[in-house]
Amino acid sequence: MIPREPLTYDPNLSGAPEETLAETLAETLAALNRLDLERLLSLDDRVTLLLRSQVPVTITPALLETRDRLASTLESTRSNLKVLTRLHARKEGARWEL
16 A cells, blocks of 8 residues: 555645646546556545635536546446456456466
8 A cells, every 4th residue: 555644734735726626636537547546545635635624615617527527437447347347257357467
């Protein structure tokens, strides 16, 4: 497991909470597409800090669109993982091993 630093809130993460949230969602999409676990954990920490700050966030159409893209990507990832799990369970996954 990747060691994680203790969470401390930085009110100057990147400016307005809407900007921080938009950047975080976009970076999460990119990290998920790269399967970058370390970055995803870091982004999870950023979201936790934003939530803990209880700073009001104005939800914009752009934020909703990015959230929907992330939700779609997560659902596709979940579906793909289920297929891979079934293949592995039937021993068909062995042919993909190097």
